[in-house]
Amino acid sequence: MGYFCYDLLDMYYHGELEASKEYLIHHSLVITAFSIILFSGRLFGLAMIALLVEVQTVFLHLRTMVRLLYGSKNMPKSIDLLINANMICLFLFRHLPVCYLLFYLLVQDVKVPLVLKTFLVGGLTFLEYHNTHLTMAMAKSDGFFGHERQALDEDSCDPLGSVNKGKESSPKSTTSSTRTARKVE
Structure with a gap:
């Protein structure tokens, strides 16, 4: 919970x-859910x-740091391995656990109080939406599904979009290869 509290304070x-x-x-739901679980036992x-x-x-975070390091340069094959491993881990550690928890809460009799179950199902549903949005944004940014790989800079490294929306201009492609970087200005 400390990470989520720190991240909220940092964003503020x-x-x-x-x-x-x-x-x-996302952070508020996680803090609330874990607080309820901790206090209820x-x-x-x-x-x-x-x-x-x-x-x-x-x-x-490793993917973001490596992508920032290389910027718009052509990246070595080892970086492609890292990016592919990141996508695999995204499904293994973000999508599968959330889907399992939703299945467990909705299908199996866990004798969870209705109010708590409703909150947890709502939170997990939002989390799966958030994870799907993150997956699609990263797939597009990393050059999957026919998209051009986007070059990242400090402001555009967040897969869900820049926090400085007003300062952004439309992205311009500098290459035509699907797995080479392009500069996002």
Whole structure:
């Protein structure tokens, strides 16, 4: 929970909360859900499975750092391996656990109080939406499904979009290859 509290404070301090509504909702849901689980003493197993989602965050940040390092340069094949591994981990650690938890809460009799179950199902549904949005944005940015790989800079490295929306202009392609970088201005 410390990471989510810190990240919210960091977004507030840097004036990014207004443009980061999806992160604000995501972090607030996680903090609330884990607080309820901690204070009620119930569903620790579900919380542990939900924490698998954060394993992929390590790969997400590594991908971002490597992409920032190379910018718009052609990247070596090892970077393609990292990007592909990131997408695999995204499905293994973000989509599968959330879908399993939704199945568990909705289909199996877990004797969870209705109010708590409703909150958890709503939160997990939003989390799956958030993960799907993240997956599609990263797939497009990383050159999957016929898209051109986008070059990242410090402002455009967030897969869900820049927090400085007003300063952005439309992206211009500098290459035609589907897995080579293009500069986002």
